[in-house]
Amino acid sequence: MEKFTKISSPIIPLPLENVDTDQIIPARFLKSTSRDGFGENLFRDWRFDKEGNTNTDFVLNKITEGEILVAGKNFGCGSSREHAAWALTDYGFKVVVSSFFADIFKGNALNNGLLPVQVSEAFLQAIFDSSSELEVDLEKQVIRIKDTGAEESFDISAYKKHCLVNGLDDIDFLLSNKEEIEKFELNRN
Amino acid sequence: MAGKTLFDKLWDSHVVRKGEQGPDVLYIDRHLIHEVTSPQAFAGIEKRGVPLFRPKQTIATADHNVPTQNQHLPIKEELSRKQVEALKTNCEKHGVELYGLGHPNQGIVHVIGPELGITQPGMTMVCGDSHTSTHGAFGSIAFGIGTSEVEQVFATQCVLQTKPKSMRIEVNGTLNKAVTAKDIILYIISKLSTSGGTGYFVEFAGSAFESLSMEGRMTVCNMSIELGARGGMIAPDQTTFDYIKGRDFAPPSGGDQWDKKLVYWKTLVTDADAEYDKVVTFDAADIAPMITFGTNPAMGIKISDKVPSANGDESFNKALDYMQMEADTDIIGKPVDYVFIGSCTNSRIEDLRAVANIVKGHKKAENITAWIVPGSKRIEAQAIEEGLDKILIDAGFELRQPGCSACLAMNEDKVPEGKYCVSTSNRNFEGRQGPGSRTMLASPETAAATALKGFVTDATEYLN
Ligand code: SF4
Numbered sequence: 001m002e003k004f005t006k007i008s009s010p011i012i013p014l015p016l017e018n019v020d021t022d023q024i025i026p027a028r029f030l031k032s033t034s035r036d037g038f039g040e041n042l043f044r045d046w047r048f049d050k051e052g053n054t055n056t057d058f059v060l061n062k063i064t065e066g067e068i069l070v071a072g073k074n075f076g077c078g079s080s081r082e083h084a085a086w087a088l089t090d091y092g093f094k095v096v097v098s099s100f101f102a103d104i105f106k107g108n109a110l111n112n113g114l115l116p117v118q119v120s121e122a123f124l125q126a127i128f129d130s131s132s133e134l135e136v137d138l139e140k141q142v143i144r145i146k147d148t149g150a151e152e153s154f155d156i157s158a159y160k161k162h163c164l165v166n167g168l169d170d171i172d173f174l175l176s177n178k179e180e181i182e183k184f185e186l187n188r189n
Numbered sequence: 190m191a192g193k194t195l196f197d198k199l200w201d202s203h204v205v206r207k208g209e210q211g212p213d214v215l216y217i218d219r220h221l222i223h224e225v226t227s228p229q230a231f232a233g234i235e236k237r238g239v240p241l242f243r244p245k246q247t248i249a250t251a252d253h254n255v256p257t258q259n260q261h262l263p264i265k266e267e268l269s270r271k272q273v274e275a276l277k278t279n280c281e282k283h284g285v286e287l288y289g290l291g292h293p294n295q296g297i298v299h300v301i302g303p304e305l306g307i308t309q310p311g312m313t314m315v316c317g318d319s320h321t322s323t324h325g326a327f328g329s330i331a332f333g334i335g336t337s338e339v340e341q342v343f344a345t346q347c348v349l350q351t352k353p354k355s356m357r358i359e360v361n362g363t364l365n366k367a368v369t370a371k372d373i374i375l376y377i378i379s380k381l382s383t384s385g386g387t388g389y390f391v392e393f394a395g396s397a398f399e400s401l402s403m404e405g406r407m408t409v410c411n412m413s414i415e416l417g418a419r420g421g422m423i424a425p426d427q428t429t430f431d432y433i434k435g436r437d438f439a440p441p442s443g444g445d446q447w448d449k450k451l452v453y454w455k456t457l458v459t460d461a462d463a464e465y466d467k468v469v470t471f472d473a474a475d476i477a478p479m480i481t482f483g484t485n486p487a488m489g490i491k492i493s494d495k496v497p498s499a500n501g502d503e504s505f506n507k508a509l510d511y512m513q514m515e516a517d518t519d520i521i522g523k524p525v526d527y528v529f530i531g532s533c534t535n536s537r538i539e540d541l542r543a544v545a546n547i548v549k550g551h552k553k554a555e556n557i558t559a560w561i562v563p564g565s566k567r568i569e570a571q572a573i574e575e576g577l578d579k580i581l582i583d584a585g586f587e588l589r590q591p592g593c594s595a596c597l598a599m600n601e602d603k604v605p606e607g608k609y610c611v612s613t614s615n616r617n618f619e620g621r622q623g624p625g626s627r628t629m630l631a632s633p634e635t636a637a638a639t640a641l642k643g644f645v646t647d648a649t650e651y652l653n
Contacts, residue, residue, distance in 0.1 A: 017504045018485055022618040027597040031268035033228035033275045045620050074384045078618055080319035082335035103387055111337040159211020174345040177206055177214055181345055184205040184216055
């Protein structure tokens with residue numbers, strides 16, 4: 001996994017609530033047996049009409065630069081498909097900002113080096129209002145609106161932060177616990 | 190010291206290592222896999238060069254992607270076929286038991302787990318599918334995981350998890366006659382919203398749940414994820430033990446092993462003085478048959494109610510627009526095109542019986558295409574044994590072969606654009622049942638009555 005420390009980027013605003021993973025990546029695109037290439041179908045049914053024509057009203061077709069997606073409350077609800085996180089990272093997103101994330105999505109995102117930043121409703125609104133660039137500093141756990149200088153701190157578990165900053169993943173950590181796992185199994189039987 | 194909740198007891202007894210500043214290392218008793226979320230995980234462990242740690246604790250089936258007709262023929266759609274083939278190759282290579290297409294144990298992963306007795310009280314279970322919460326009906330901790338976590342379980346039989354908070358949802362009193370398990374959970378979700386349970390693991394308790402069959406309890410726990418909860422559980426009782434007894438993977442009955450297990454299972458209750466992080470209580474008498482009108486499972490109303498008034502909320506308006514529903518109008522009488530009875534929420538034998546009971550001697554309306562997709566090969570066989578197949582076919586239903594089918598429309602079972610489907614599945618998101626499809630979630634009874642009339646219908650009149 002790539003190391004993550006700090007990022008500064010224009011935003012892609014998606015001011016909708018309850019964006020579910022079926023919208024992020026519709027089920028019919030889940031048939032690959034590898035992790036790559038899902039970005040092509042990110043928000044497929046919003047980006048394209050059924051004939052495959054580009055829907056020019058949709059934000060991803062209007063703004064093409066930006067590694068930070070900013071969405072309304074309860075982003076990533078619905079199906080647990082990790083493909084949603086893969087689609088977002090494959091498309092080029094490094095951060096998703098929302099005032100609330102669905103649990104499984106949050107876990108999936110963190111496992112794939114995509115940082116979910118949960119902010120207050122007011123701060124989210126301020127981001128939408130300014131539509132300015134954002135700075136996200138993972139080490140300091142601070143998100144900042146460049147134009148206005150407004151800042152808010154965000155939470156992340158110390159463990160996940162350690163992983164992201166060092167580019168480590170969970171399996172490396174779990175494998176280092178193998179002896180304990182075997183001992184646990186013996187004691188239960 | 191205060192007592193413990195059932196959830197706490199089970200979680201704590203499965204922690205291999207407590208995370209000081211992060212998630213716990215949680216031991217997993219049973220791991221279920223299917224063709225869609227496992228290939229990348231197999232590839233992952235192979236790339237790392239680590240073996241599958243406990244292959245005997247993993248069971249595989251093919252369900253998400255499989256056709257529901259002509260299952261004996263090769264799968265036509267190339268990508269689906271490749272996924273199903275990859276599952277077979279991976280299972281063979283890594284020593285995992287596979288109930289693939291054509292196997293008498295094949296079926297939707299959350300249907301076959303309980304049916305085969307794989308799911309038992311006190312276990313931790315995971316699967317790369319959010320409706321793994323279904324298995325909580327047996328008093329186990331069961332939750333959906335992502336593919337990276339599937340890889341964690343492959344490599345170490347553990348997942349890294351932060352312990353969720355605990356919530357108790359209590360429903361007491363006597364249920365109205367026409368109210369099913371599906372109505373109870375749709376009602377709860379409509380009251381608590383799709384994020385009302387986020388961060389929590391739910392225990393359902395109270396007389397309304399105690400009176401449900403295991404099938405009904407599975408329907409409830411299945412949709413706990415639609416509350417945003419990590420999972421849902423119901424403490425095991427005699428109904429649970431009776432269900433498990435004699436199933437393939439159950440401890441052999443009539444011996445020490447069963448008795449020993451039973452002693453343990455009977456300890457699986459929440460202590461009287463235990464405290465939850467949150468408690469919500471409902472009165473069973475307030476619950477009526479439900480149906481959804483919008484594009485998330487919390488947009489549900491009593492079937493006899495009107496579609497709610499627009500409230501200026503953009504997401505709400507977008508949902509009504511997508512569904513082409515008019516605010517302040519009756520939902521009963523709304524014309525429907527498709528009826529889908531299936532999915533891990535409602536495709537068990539009890540559901541098929543309920544549908545047969547309503548449609549027996551009647552014909553579906555002309556404008557309706559009615560699909561009924563049993564959750565497993567065993568259910569299909571039992572339906573035939575009981576003669577339900579004839580009743581359903583006579584009524585004009587297409588009885589398909591087991592799989593997830595139109596629940597997520599990954600195979601060819603798709604509801605066409607703009608068409609309405611009354612569905613017994615669990616999600617009504619935009620396009621869930623096919624691009625542009627419009628889903629209304631309801632119980633098998635409501636779906637059956639709707640199929641007969643051709644428009645949204647309250648099943649009460651068919652229940653004698
Ligand atoms: S039936 Fe639907 S919800 Fe259930 S496992 Fe299959 S796709 Fe998931």
